[in-house]
Amino acid sequence: MSVILGIDQSTSATKALLFTSEGVLIDSVSLSHEQIYLRPGWVEHDPDEIYHNTVSAVGALLDAHPDRVDDLLCMSITNQRETIVVFDAESGKPLHNAIVWQCRRGEAICAELRSTGHEEMVHQRTGLTLDTYFSASKLRWLSENVPELQDKLNRREALIGTIDTYLIYRLTGQTVFATDHTNACRTLLFNIETLMWDDDLCELFDVPIGALPEVRESKARFGTTDIEGTLPKPLPICGVMGDSQAALFAQRCFDAGSGKVTFGTGSSVLLNIGSDLRLSDQGIVTTIGWAQDGTPTYAFEGITNFTGATITWLCNQLQLIDTPEESEALATSIPDTGGVYLVPAFVGLGAPYWEPKVRGAILGLTPSATRAHIVRAALEGIAYRIRDVLDLMASEADLPLQVIHADGGAVGNRFLMQFVADMLGITVRASNLPELSALGAVFSGLLGMGEVQNLSSLGQLPRESVDYSPKMEPELASKYYQGWQEAVHQILHHPQQS
Numbered sequence: 037m038s039v040i041l042g043i044d045q046s047t048s049a050t051k052a053l054l055f056t057s058e059g060v061l062i063d064s065v066s067l068s069h070e071q072i073y074l075r076p077g078w079v080e081h082d083p084d085e086i087y088h089n090t091v092s093a094v095g096a097l098l099d100a101h102p103d104r105v106d107d108l109l110c111m112s113i114t115n116q117r118e119t120i121v122v123f124d125a126e127s128g129k130p131l132h133n134a135i136v137w138q139c140r141r142g143e144a145i146c147a148e149l150r151s152t153g154h155e156e157m158v159h160q161r162t163g164l165t166l167d168t169y170f171s172a173s174k175l176r177w178l179s180e181n182v183p184e185l186q187d188k189l190n191r192r193e194a195l196i197g198t199i200d201t202y203l204i205y206r207l208t209g210q211t212v213f214a215t216d217h218t219n220a221c222r223t224l225l226f227n228i229e230t231l232m233w234d235d236d237l238c239e240l241f242d243v244p245i246g247a248l249p250e251v252r253e254s255k256a257r258f259g260t261t262d263i264e265g266t267l268p269k270p271l272p273i274c275g276v277m278g279d280s281q282a283a284l285f286a287q288r289c290f291d292a293g294s295g296k297v298t299f300g301t302g303s304s305v306l307l308n309i310g311s312d313l314r315l316s317d318q319g320i321v322t323t324i325g326w327a328q329d330g331t332p333t334y335a336f337e338g339i340t341n342f343t344g345a346t347i348t349w350l351c352n353q354l355q356l357i358d359t360p361e362e363s364e365a366l367a368t369s370i371p372d373t374g375g376v377y378l379v380p381a382f383v384g385l386g387a388p389y390w391e392p393k394v395r396g397a398i399l400g401l402t403p404s405a406t407r408a409h410i411v412r413a414a415l416e417g418i419a420y421r422i423r424d425v426l427d428l429m430a431s432e433a434d435l436p437l438q439v440i441h442a443d444g445g446a447v448g449n450r451f452l453m454q455f456v457a458d459m460l461g462i463t464v465r466a467s468n469l470p471e472l473s474a475l476g477a478v479f480s481g482l483l484g485m486g487e488v489q490n491l492s493s494l495g496q497l498p499r500e501s502v503d504y505s506p507k508m509e510p511e512l513a514s515k516y517y518q519g520w521q522e523a524v525h526q527i528l529h530h531p532q533q534s
Contacts, residue, residue: 038109040054040056040108040109040478042054042055042113042114042474042475043090043094043114043115043203043477044115044473044477045086045199046300046301046473047116049089050069050086050089050090050093051066051093052090052093053097054097054101055478058497059475059479059497059498060498062101063097063101065096065097067089067092067093069081070085077141077143078140078141079383080133080135080139081119081134083199083202086199086203091264098267105267108267109481110271110273110481110484110485111263112478112480113203113277114282114473114474114477115199115203115219115278116199117278117279117280119135119136120174121201122185122188122195123194124195125192125194127210128205131185132185134199135177137302138341140168142172143393145180146166146167146168146173146392149240150166154166154240157236158237158240161227161228161237162221162228162234163221163313163323163334164222164323165321167390171223172225175196176241179242186242192244194247195213195247196249197213197249200219201249204258207259207263207273208261211259212258212259214250214252214256216251216253217251217332218278218323218326219276219277222323228322231251231327231332233245253328253329254276254326254477255328257272257274257484274480275478275483275484277473277477279298280298280337280473281324282475283306283473284296284335285325285326285476285479286472286475286476287441289308290495291308292308292309293435293437294441295307295335295440296441296442296443297426297440297441297442298444298472299442299444299452300444300445301345302342302345302386303339303340303422305425305429306335307337307429307437308325308333308335309336311332312334313332314334316336319338319387319390320337320432321336321337322336323336323337336429337387338388338424339386340386340387340418341384342380343380344360344445347363347415349382350414357411360449361449363411363415364451366407366408366411367408367452368451369408370409370412373400373409373413374402375400375402375519376399376400376401376409376413377399377416377520378397378398378416379417380414380421381395381397381527385524387424387425387428388428394527398413400519416455416516417520418456419458420520423459423460426460437462439462440463440464441465442465442467443467443469443472444470445470445471447467450504453502458506459513459517460506465504466501466503468502469500
C-alpha cells in the first residue's frame with residue numbers, strides 16, 4: 037500500500053507524519069523551534085532552524101520505518117499561514133528571521149493605511165481586514181527598516197514566501213518557487229476574485245510583485261525532493277495547503293454550511309460558503325478554502341490569536357500547571373470559576389472586535405480565587421472567543437449550524453470541548469486525530485497523484501471522532517456568556533497601550 041509523507045510546519049514545531057493512502061496515521065516525529073520575542077507583541081522564527089528541523093524530523097521518521105521508504109507516493113505540506121520569509125534567490129537561505137503571524141509590528145502601518153482611506157479597497161480585493169495579522173504590513177515594515185533587503189528584492193536577488201514557499205524552494209534545490217491559493221490569499225497582496233497577485237496592493241505595501249511566487253492549486257505538483265539525500269530517489273511534492281484550510285478539507289467540509297474549529301496556537305473558525313464570493317462588513321474575513329480545477333471554494337473565517345498558547349502561558353509563564361493536560365483536571369476540580377473571567381487578548385483581540393491595542397486581563401478576582409479558578413477561566417475564555425466568532429459568522433452567512441467539527445491539540449481536553457458545546461448550543465464533533473491539517477494536505481496529495489478521483493471519494497474514507505452534545509441549561513450558558521461580554525467590554529474601554 038502507498039504511504040504519504042506529510043509535513044506539518046506549525047507555529048511551535050515541525051512534524052513529519054506517515055499516512056496510508058486511506059488517511060490513517062502510521063507514525064509521526066515532531067521537533068520544536070524557538071519562539072523569538074524581541075519585544076512585547078513582536079514574534080519571530082529562525083527559518084533555517086525550521087528547515088533543518090524539517091529534514092531532521094523526516095530522517096528520524098523514515099529511520100523508524102525503513103520498510104516504507106519504497107512505498108512513498110509523495111510529500112504533502114501544510115504550514116502556519118501569514119508568517120513571511122525573505123530569502124536569497126540563489127541559495128534559498130533566509131536573509132532575515134521569519135516574521136510570525138502573531139507579530140504586531142505592522143500596527144502603525146495598518147493604522148496609517150486605514151487613516152488614508154485604503155481599508156475598503158483592501159477588503160474588497162482580499163476579503164481580509166487591514167490588520168497586521170496578515171503578511172503585507174510585515175513586509176512593508178521590513179522594506180522601511182531593513183533597506184538592504186528591499187534593494188535585494190528590487191534586484192530579484194531575494195524572494196518572498198510564506199513558509200510553504202520557503203520550504204519548497206529549499207527542498208527542491210531552488211528550482212520551484214511556488215505557493216498555493218490558500219497561502220497566497222492570506223498575504224493582503226492576492227486578489228481572491230481574479231486569483232492573481234494584485235498590482236495595486238503590491239504598490240500599496242511596497243512589495244515588488246516579481247518577488248512573489250507562482251500560485252498553483254493545492255493538488256498541483258510542486259517539484260521533487262530527495263530531502264537533502266535522505267531519500268534514495270526524488271519524491272514528488274504534491275498537496276500544499278495552509279493549515280486551517282487543510283483542516284477544513286480534512287474534515288470533509290465540502291458543502292456550503294459546513295464548518296470547523298482548529299484549536300492550535302491560535303484558533304481558526306472556518307465556514308464553507310460555496311463558490312460565490314461573499315464579503316462581510318462585521319469583522320469576519322473571507323478566504324479561499326481551496327481551488328479545484330480553476331474554481332475556488334470560499335469560506336468565512338474568524339480568528340483568535342491565543343488558544344493553545346494560552347494553555348502554554350499557564351504552564352511556562354505563570355507556572356500554574358506543569359503540563360497542558362493538567363488543566364483539565366484542575367478545571368473540573370471546581371464547579372465554576374467563581375465569577376473569574378480571563379480574556380486572552382495577549383496580542384490584541386481578533387474577530388469580531390479587531391482591536392490590536394487591548395491586552396489580556398483577568399477580571400473578577402476575589403480572595404477566594406485559586407489557581408484552579410484561573411486555569412478554568414482560561415479554558416472558558418477560549419470557548420467564549422469561539423462563540424464570539426461563530427455567532428457572528430453563522431449570522432452573516434445565514435446558515436444555521438447543527439454540528440461544528442473540531443481538531444487540533446486541545447481537542448483532547450474533554451472539559452474544553454464540553455464547554456464549547458455548552459456555549460454554542462450545538463454538537464462539537466472532535467476528531468480523534470488531533471492534527472488534521474497534515475491530513476488535509478495529504479488528501480490534496482492523493483487527489484493530485486490520482487490515488488482518489490474526486491471529493492466524493494475523499495468523503496468515503498474512514499474517520500473517527502467523539503461527539504460532545506450540549507448539557508448545560510441554556511439560561512446558565514447565557515448568564516456565563518453575558519458575564520464574558522461584560523468582561524470584554526471592560527478591557528475594550530480601558531485598553532492598556534503597548
